[in-house]
Amino acid sequence: MRKVAVVGIGHTKFGKWENRTAVELFAEAATQAMQDAGVEGKEIEALFVGSALGDFGEGQAMIQTQCRAELGLGLIPSTRLEGACASSTVAIRNAYLWVASGECDVVLAGGTERVLPMGTPLATRTFAMAMHAYYEVPAGLTFPGVFALVARLYSRVYGIPLERLREQMAHVSIQNHRHGARNPLAQFYGKYENLKVEDVLNSRMVCDPLTLLDCCPFTDGAAAVVLCAEEKARKYTDTPIYILGTGQGTGGPMGLFEEELVKPPSRVASARMAFKKAGLEPKDIQVLELHDCFTSAELVALEAMGFFPEGKAGEAVEDGQTEIGGKIPTNMSGGLIGKGHPIGATGASQVCMIVQQMRGEAPKGNQVDPVPEFGMVDTMGGAYGTLCHLILGRVKG
Amino acid sequence: MSKALWTAEYEEELRKGRLLGVRCRKCGTVTCPPLATCRKCGGRELERVELSGRGELMTFTVVRVPPEGMEGPYAVGLIRTDEGPWVMGRLELPEGAGQEMLGKRFRLAGVFVWSDKYSAGERVAPVFRPEP
Helix, strand or coil: CCCCEEEEEEHHHHCCCCCCCCCHHHHHHHHHHHHHHHCCCHHHCCCEEEECHHHHHHHCCCCCCHHHHHHHHCCEEEECCCEEEEEHHHHHHHHHHHHHHCCCCEEEEEEEEHHHHHHHHHHHHHHHHCCCCCHHHHHCCCCHHHHHHHHHHHHHHHHHHHHHHHHHHHHHHHHHHHHCCCCCCCCCCCCCCCCHHHHHHHHCCCCCCEHHHHEECCCCCEEEEEEEHHHHHHHHHHCCCEEEEEEEECCCCCCHHHHHHCCCCHHHHHHHHHHHHCCCCCCHHEEEEEEEEEEHHHHHHHHHHCCCCCCCCHHHHHHCCCCCCCCEEEECCCEEEECCCCCCHHHHHHHHHHHHHCCCCCCCCCCCCCCEEEEEEEECCCCEEEEEEEECCCCCH | CCCCCHHHHHHHHCCCCCCEEEEECCCEEEEECCCCCCCCCCCCCEEEEEECCEEEEEEEEEEECCHHHHHHCEEEEEECCCCCEEEEEEEEECCCCCCCHHEEEEEEEEEECCCCCCCCCCCCEEEECCCC
């Protein structure tokens, strides 16, 4: 397998986009990524687009076709990848494999989504479609519900009183909102920079014990990257960021996880695969973007990837271990909670934010110093249904 | 493919108040709701079994922001059945129920019937109630 680098990134502002289509948002992010790399449209040999719910958000299926046409690319292989909230991480992983295999030299990959046109009730219904349509959806479980179940179970399994756990979870929201407030691309840029524990605990209850501030928002937006074979990367950029390892794992109905809902094997396996391929360990990673769809989800993710022992991630967050200067600076972009979560675009956004960190171009206050050598992306679709991990480095590894 | 218990049969029996699953002839593990393979060993030789419908509440939530087509608030949780599998269902919970409910005994008390334009017809979910 050949080595592969990210040579260009593009990212729309996340938030409400009333007068832009998902195709136009993708084209904006993709054009930025191509300009960033100095790549012409005719050089792109394949296109991968992550889109989760475009069928419902806009009535647009097979969106890759319209993205290709909008961008004026050649009649190249174009593929939509769907893994719910991990769609575009899977898209980038597949693009990586196409380049690594030697099939293509230059590939465009990313994701796009418009969630807000659906409104909260339909969005809640369609997000739930990522669960088992016969065994889980009829009970009325929603996505905040999934991580509410996880929070209560986590409290019981690790013997942390729920009120104590809720305070620890509140610190995830406080920290990620602080980062999001400083990120001009974030949905909550300039907002919620100084939340307090009480603000999170006392905001509106969504799914007991998760409040609104324990949850990521509904978001429109897009993000994209240009991937290129190592030997050509320097033609396009002085700062290629290499993909050193990738992993992917798959779950099933929630009940099958049993107690492991608090340390999902699908995430453990995916992260291990990525670490093994990169020849790295959690202690080597200096910046991390993880899937904080809900505050409890961040604690589970930190432990499943091996950054903190079981039941200890909450204390670590409270103690500043996921901040700059801590053990593993996490979600410096704001994460899903502070930056927003246009589901099909989220993974590509995470990759862009890690690349930004590794170029030393993150917003003031969010840049890890010294500039990180190794970074990692963790994205989860459904209730641990699709897990995907990417490890990136400034050196080839 | 043959299946010891098809989803449609599982739903039909659930409507009658019977919680069915499948038991692996090789390792004895019970899978419920049913799959075509054993959830533990992947074995394909399965037989239909009836579960007691009783178990312990492992976790729950009260959904206050429901999906389109459902009315909240309502409680959803995971019951660890006496036969082993964790089954998701609606819960009948006392007002203000909290973490103290975890570990309490519950039993199957009926079904919640629901449909919408995406559900491919009428669907059912088990409803569990605390044991007296």
